[in-house]
Amino acid sequence: MSNKIGVYICHCGNNISEYVDVERVRDSIENEKGVHIARTTMFACADSAQTEIIDDIKDNALDGIVIASCSPKLHLQTFREVAKRAGLNPYNYVQVNIREQGSWAHSDDPEGATEKAISLVKAGIGRTRFSKSLEHFTISAKNSVLIIGAGIAGMRAAIELAEMGTRVYLIEREHFVGGRLSQWGVLCSLNETGKELISRIYKRLKELDNITLFTGAEVISKAGSSGNFEVEIKITPRHVKTKCDPEGLQKAIDACPVEVPDEFNFYLTNRKAIFKNFDSEFPEAPVINMENCNRCGECLKYCDSIDLDQKTEIIKLEIGAIQVCTGFDPYEPKEGEFGYKTIDNVITLQQLKRLVELNEKQLFLNGKQIHNIAFIYCVGSRQFGKINGNNQYCSRYCCTVAIHSSLIVGKKYNDISCLHFTRGVRTYGKQELIYDEASQKGDIFFHFDENSPPTVEKSGNKTIVKVNDVYTDQIELGVEADLVVLVSGMIPRKDNSVVAILKTPVGRDGFLNEIHPKLRPVETVIDGVFISGAAQGPKNIEETVNSTLSAASKVNALICNEEIKLEPTIATINEETCEWCGKCLEACPFNAISQITHNGKKIASIIETNCKGCGICTPVCPVDAIDIIGYTNVEIESMIIELAK
Amino acid sequence: MTNPGPKILVFSTEKISDPAIDLAGLLKMHYQARAYTIIVPCSSAIKPRWVMFAFEQGFDGVFIAADGTDCPYDTACTDKTAQILTNTQKQMKERGIDPARLKMAAICSVCSEPFVKYIKSFSEYLSQNN
Numbered sequence: 001m002s003n004k005i006g007v008y009i010c011h012c013g014n015n016i017s018e019y020v021d022v023e024r025v026r027d028s029i030e031n032e033k034g035v036h037i038a039r040t041t042m043f044a045c046a047d048s049a050q051t052e053i054i055d056d057i058k059d060n061a062l063d064g065i066v067i068a069s070c071s072p073k074l075h076l077q078t079f080r081e082v083a084k085r086a087g088l089n090p091y092n093y094v095q096v097n098i099r100e101q102g103s104w105a106h107s108d109d110p111e112g113a114t115e116k117a118i119s120l121v122k123a124g125i126g127r128t129r130f131s132k133s134l135e136h137f138t139i140s141a142k143n144s145v146l147i148i149g150a151g152i153a154g155m156r157a158a159i160e161l162a163e164m165g166t167r168v169y170l171i172e173r174e175h176f177v178g179g180r181l182s183q184w185g186v187l188c189s190l191n192e193t194g195k196e197l198i199s200r201i202y203k204r205l206k207e208l209d210n211i212t213l214f215t216g217a218e219v220i221s222k223a224g225s226s227g228n229f230e231v232e233i234k235i236t237p238r239h240v241k242t243k244c245d246p247e248g249l250q251k252a253i254d255a256c257p258v259e260v261p262d263e264f265n266f267y268l269t270n271r272k273a274i275f276k277n278f279d280s281e282f283p284e285a286p287v288i289n290m291e292n293c294n295r296c297g298e299c300l301k302y303c304d305s306i307d308l309d310q311k312t313e314i315i316k317l318e319i320g321a322i323q324v325c326t327g328f329d330p331y332e333p334k335e336g337e338f339g340y341k342t343i344d345n346v347i348t349l350q351q352l353k354r355l356v357e358l359n360e361k362q363l364f365l366n367g368k369q370i371h372n373i374a375f376i377y378c379v380g381s382r383q384f385g386k387i388n389g390n391n392q393y394c395s396r397y398c399c400t401v402a403i404h405s406s407l408i409v410g411k412k413y414n415d416i417s418c419l420h421f422t423r424g425v426r427t428y429g430k431q432e433l434i435y436d437e438a439s440q441k442g443d444i445f446f447h448f449d450e451n452s453p454p455t456v457e458k459s460g461n462k463t464i465v466k467v468n469d470v471y472t473d474q475i476e477l478g479v480e481a482d483l484v485v486l487v488s489g490m491i492p493r494k495d496n497s498v499v500a501i502l503k504t505p506v507g508r509d510g511f512l513n514e515i516h517p518k519l520r521p522v523e524t525v526i527d528g529v530f531i532s533g534a535a536q537g538p539k540n541i542e543e544t545v546n547s548t549l550s551a552a553s554k555v556n557a558l559i560c561n562e563e564i565k566l567e568p569t570i571a572t573i574n575e576e577t578c579e580w581c582g583k584c585l586e587a588c589p590f591n592a593i594s595q596i597t598h599n600g601k602k603i604a605s606i607i608e609t610n611c612k613g614c615g616i617c618t619p620v621c622p623v624d625a626i627d628i629i630g631y632t633n634v635e636i637e638s639m640i641i642e643l644a645k
Numbered sequence: 646m647t648n649p650g651p652k653i654l655v656f657s658t659e660k661i662s663d664p665a666i667d668l669a670g671l672l673k674m675h676y677q678a679r680a681y682t683i684i685v686p687c688s689s690a691i692k693p694r695w696v697m698f699a700f701e702q703g704f705d706g707v708f709i710a711a712d713g714t715d716c717p718y719d720t721a722c723t724d725k726t727a728q729i730l731t732n733t734q735k736q737m738k739e740r741g742i743d744p745a746r747l748k749m750a751a752i753c754s755v756c757s758e759p760f761v762k763y764i765k766s767f768s769e770y771l772s773q774n775n
Contacts, residue, residue, distance in 0.1 A: 071667045072684075073663075073664065073667065097667070097682075099670070100666070100667035100668075100669075100670035100671055101666055101667065101670055101682055102670075104670035104671060104673055105666075105669060105670035105673075105674070105675065105676060105678075106675060106676075106678040107673055107675070108675045109675070109678050112649075112677075112678025112679065113678055115678065116678045116679070116681065119681060120681065123681070123683075223720075224717070225660075225717040225718075503661075503715055503753055503754045503755065504754075504755075505664060505668055505754060505755045506755065508672060513668075525660070525664040525667075525754060526660070526754065527660065569686070587725070589718055589719040589720075589721075590718075612718060613686055614686050614687040614689070614690060614718035614719065615685065615686050615687055615689070615690025616687055616689040616690055616718065616719055616722075616725060618690050618692060619689070619690065619691060619692045619693060619729050619732075624692070624694065628686065628690065631685055631686065631690070633692070633694070633695075636683060636685075636692075636695050637695065637698050639683055640654065640683070640695065640698055640699050640702055640704075641702055643652075643654065643681045643683075643704075644652070644654075644699065644702035644703045644704055
């Protein structure tokens with residue numbers, strides 16, 4: 001029971017106070033029973049505010065606190081730590097959500113939001129009055145992780161976690177590792193290609209015995225909870241055994257009569273049904289895509305490593321945590337957007353990157369040599385004004401990649417000039433140096449705004465890019481281009497079926513949503529599921545690796561001790577009223593109830609290590625003899641009384 | 646004075662439906678301010694006496710934002726929550742309370758839009774049948 005309660009109502013900058021009259025909330029609750037202190041605070045989570053709360057608890061011997069601020073998913077632990085630091089049991093603290101379920105949900109109704117906040121705070125005070133001091137208990141957890149996606153984010157996380165002693169299952173939907181990075185040539189600020197970097201990482205990965213890699217693999221189900229997940233993985237066969245004679249395999253590839261557009265080269269070339277994207281790709285064996293294969297059997301004549309009858313497998317894994325590193329898709333312009341697919345020399349930035357890899361001494365597209373390139377920026381990103389689309393975010397990496405590509409093209413082919421049609425160049429940080437280098441090289445930069453995007457038109461055999469250039473007082477300029485490159489950004493994965501299985505929230509932009517972008521940037525509201533890399537929003541390689549190592553640390557911190565601290569909010573039996581009937585035992589999914597004899601009477605008893613505090617046993621008791629600590633009748637009903645007033 | 650509209654008590658679940666309600670706020674998806682949430686661990690843990698108590702105290706409706714098939718505790722959660730609903734509605738009938746004033750729907754952790762739609766339509770029903 002708490003009788004000396006401190007109540008703090010947070011402005012959250014103006015996130016709350018723009019719509020909720022926080023001073024009125026304070027005035028309305030300061031005389032509530034048990035309230036000793038009532039204050040408003042600009043940011044309850046700020047160090048200075050935390051210190052003030054700690055001082056209040058100590059100076060006034062408070063035995064309970066209520067903080068009305070954001071969702072408990074964000075700061076429950078923060079404020080429990082505040083309570084602990086002040087010597088108060090953390091379970092004598094109650095957080096009231098007046099932001100996500102108050103000011104933001106009712107920003108159209110400030111009066112309603114304020115009234116609601118008053119009721120919610122009163123309910124929180126009511127609950128605090130009946131709160132009890134509790135201690136954590138622990139459950140065993142598996143020190144193993146499922147990492148979804150074997151691009152640079154997934155591979156780096158796998159290595160890091162494996163080196164810290166965690167068992168790693170790394171799965172990749174494609175049959176080769178490396179993700180997008182393996183498609184890129186020389187990387188900005190490195191003298192190393194994407195595939196070289198991936199090869200280096202892969203070799204390290206193979207040295208670690210506690211990493212198991214599954215390619216052609218995807219999650220099809222998830223059960224359990226943090227520390228003890230069970231997942232099912234579907235593994236599509238590659239139809240080529242790993243040990244095979246390279247010469248025979250090459251003959252088999254040559255003999256394959258099927259040709260389909262090659263997604264690895266963004267459809268600039270074709271590939272066979274049996275294929276490998278490049279020689280040094282990993283795993284070493286090629287794959288047969290059975291959606292393309294016509295089962296003609298030609299390949300079987302040259303290679304006995306091929307097995308067209310391999311079957312899809314489903315395996316089950318038991319893991320303690322999940323890290324999602326599923327990356328991004330490049331934005332593909334709509335037909336006709338800046339001439340894409342309607343004018344034959346208009347391609348995307350990603351296609352240019354592959355084109356440069358495919359052309360050695362001179363740059364050709366459709367048999368025509370390229371002497372100048374026009375880059376049009378922000379295609380599929382920053383879609384405001386007269387630029388149609390819902391992608392309002394900046395894709396962060398594309399300015400740098402476009403300018404870097406211009407430098408690569410300049411160095412590789414000598415005689416190519418580059419023109420850039422930008423909306424302001426965003427080569428932030430050290431990347432600014434390449435912008436300067438491109439300017440020194442002689443690249444020309446034009447500037448357009450969102451209400452006057454450039455146009456790409458065909459005039460006879462010529463392709464003309466026209467722009468109203470901001471730098472020259474909106475004068476319309478027209479230039480002829482051999483090649484138009486649409487600098488297209490990042491979008492969320494088109495096939496994001498894993499999201500539906502894991503139930504990780506996505507934001508308005510369609511990327512995976514973290515709990516808090518600044519304070520908890522790799523955690524999700526699903527305990528034990530972490531996100532990293534471009535799956536949660538546009539990132540360059542550096543930022544991706546920063547994010548993935550951060551997530552790996554969080555995974556390790558969660559499961560490395562093979563036990564997880566759990567809330568002490570477990571079931572409790574009223575020994576006086578319980579008359580053993582066994583209904584609670586039938587209802588319990590965790591075998592957490594046993595029958596004991598107490599004072600000569602058979603009653604139910606809770607096995608604390610098994611109980612997960614779900615409360616499923618409580619409504620089935622015919623004499624109402626079970627409660628969940630923290631959700632007792634008196635606590636819930638005290639809240640209902642306050643909310644109903 | 647204008648009618649402020651019906652008062653709804655929402656039972657949400659800590660890991661599944663409450664994140665969806667938070668997400669609705671984050672996305673500024675508006676719904677009636679007189680919908681108040683109490684978080685429980687699992688929708689199969691809601692006691693009928695709490696629902697009946699809410700009606701006694703003057704709530705116009707109770708909405709159970711259930712875990713459904715996403716329940717992290719029990720694969721039979723949907724059936725168990727439905728059983729709680731049935732038992733409670735029986736008690737409501739006995740006390741002359743319209744059973745439709747208790748509503749249940751499965752709300753997954755990203756079901757912010759369905760949640761808002763349910764609350765709006767439930768609120769409308771309660772207003773029309775007050």
